Amino acid sequence: MKFISWNVNGLRAVLKKNFYDVISALDADWFCLQETKMQAGQVELELPGYHQYFNYAERKGYSGTAIFTKHEPDNVTYGIGVPEYDTEGRVITLSYPNFYVITVYVPNSGTELKRLDFRQGFDVAFREYTSKLAAEKPVIYCGDLNVAHQIIDLKNPTSNHHNAGFTDEERTDFTAQLDAGFTDTFRYFYPEQKDIYSWWSYRFGARKRNAGWRIDYFVTSKDLDDRITDAQIHTDILGSDHCPVELDTANLLEG
Structure with a gap:
């Protein structure tokens, strides 16, 4: 089975591209x-064969998530049950008999780390949310997590230390998420792989120079380690400042 995650940086914009x-x-x-x-209502997508689910931010033109799937879920929920975070349309959860699928857009800590406290609060609440679900059945979550976890996950770690996405606090929070019983699937398959990124700034020709960050992930319950088969980063696909990332698994719908 194939899962794709992509920060499209504006769905209406990428619809005009590829x-x-x-x-x-x-x-x-x-x-x-x-x-x-x-x-809601700003676009109608022609995706025959796919069920479509959207979570919109209250603030117009901001944040927002979506899932399109060939497999109709048993249940769909929006947000994580914490009003402080659920106004920004950051999470959708699909429930299937044997697993959960979640898309998440983790808050950016922002210029001068003005939102770092908000972001860390989200990290804690999301970890509690995913851990609660994982106690019921395995979880697959994906998205723009806005953190480069290891030094090899960005081109210029020294100059970016303490910048949003590469603070000690954000990296520690993601370590805590993994320690709660989850797997960073790309690193599971490619623990030493360097120079593979999923986001590049539009400034300074960063993508041409491959001066990027790996901040888009598939994270899975460790219970699924023997059922995941590959993880890929599609660096050749344009259309956004992020590229799609992929997870391949056995047929989880069969149990």
Whole structure:
């Protein structure tokens, strides 16, 4: 089974570029999007065979998530049950008999780390949320986590230390998430792989120089370690400042 996660940096914008081509080429069972930056009714997507679910931020043109799937879930929930975070459209959870699928857009700590406290609060609440679900059945979550976990996860770790996405606090919080019983699937398969990133600034020709960050992830319950088969980062796919990331698994719908 194939799962794709992509921060599209504006769904309406990428629709004018290569969105349908990417959807067709990757042909995933689940497409999980972040930063859709839209409200209900602003677009109608032609995705035959896919069930569509959206979570919109109250603030227009901001944040937002979506999941498109070939497999209708038993239940869909929006947010994590914490009003402080649920106004920004950051989480969608699909429930299946044997597992959960979650798309998440983790808050950016912002310029001068003005939102670091908010972001850390989200990290704690999201860890509690995923741990509670994982106690029931395995969890697959994906998205723009806005953190480069290890030094090899960004091109310039020294100059970016203490910048948003590479603070000690954010990295420690992600370590705590993994220690709670989860697997960073790309590092599971490629623990030493360098120079593979999922986001590049639009400034200074960063993508041409591959001066990027790996901040988009698939994270799974350790219970699924023997059922995940590969993880990929599609660095060749344009259309956003992020590229899609992929997780491949055995057929989880069969139990």
